[in-house]
Amino acid sequence: MTMASAPGKIILFGEHAVVSGTVALGGAIDLRARAIVQSLPGRVLVETDDLSLRGFSLDLSTGEIRSASAAYATRYVSAVLKELDARDVKVMIESDIPQAAGLGSSASIVVATVAALNGHLGLELSQKEIAALSYRIEKEVQKGRGSPMDTALATYGGYQRIADDNQRLDLPPLEMVVGYTRLPHDTFSLVEKVQLLKERYPDLVGPIFQAIGAISERAAPLIREQRLKDLGELMDINHGLLEALGVGSRELSELVYAARNAGGALGAKLTGAGGGGCMIALPGMAGKEALLVALRQARGMAFAAMMGCEGVRLEVA
Secondary structure, X not given: OEEEEEEEEEEEEOOOHHHHXXXXXXXXXXXXXXXXXXXXXXXXXXXXXXXXXXXXXXXXXXXXXXXXXXHHHXXXXXXXXXXXXXOOEEEEEEEOOOOOOOOOHHHHHHHHHHHHHHHHHOOOOOHHHHHHHHXXXXXXXXXXXXXXXHHHHHHHEOEEEEOOOEEEEOOOOEEEEEEEOOOOOOHHHHHHHHHHHHHHOHHHHHHHHHXXXXXXHHHHHHHHOOOHHHHHHHHHHHHHHHHHOOOOOHHHHHHHHHHHOOOOOOXXXXXXXXXXXXXXXXXXXXXXXXXXXXXXXXXXXXXXXXXXXXXOEEEOO
């Protein structure tokens, strides 16, 4: 038996603007997806009962599906198995990461599965090869919409500066509190919506993108120097710019303002594509507990997450 795990991610700054070539900044978090591979002669089986969904299993040998959610949740694992021509195995997936929340759950599952099969089958893929293969697989499954940020963070961990290419940043860990609306979002539709807005109003949306990119560039030194009050101010500004692009929602705004007011956050913003999913908040003097209470009172699911965590790794089963 071989087990590997990979982290989820938080986009700290740069959502939507990064699609048009400006800089984004993201970090790996201490919520992880795990893939456990066992030999299973004569069969190829994918199972999970811990993806914030009802339990299910999918037998790729017979095509038997035991849950309406199975086809969606196992498509990434199935793509990895097909790409690696893996046979006679059972893959069990577990995950702490909410799906369709903007926290990189699909990338984490792909990277963990590739790494576990790499170890189990003795493929001797390097970390760089795992990252490249995982990105290609996720992008194919998502019909060309996969992000290199997600699979890079799931593989390498830490922080990544995303522009024309990815750059690993050496920054200290950063504690965040995440508020989840429990509403899934459609990343493709939201990205398309913003790009269409840019086509209609290039003279307005272009400068917004440039401002978001400038925020991303300013953020790394603030994290390095632990200037958290200034970092929080940038989060608030970035959230306002994303609201101007039309990707906010009532539920996200309620969590953002609960975090800033009752929660005493230094800053708060949506993270990911918007429309639903998650927001993040930087704890202030009152600490993370005040934020957790405020977000839960605002009807959000809230949890603490540490940014800058370790990437994919083999686990002791």
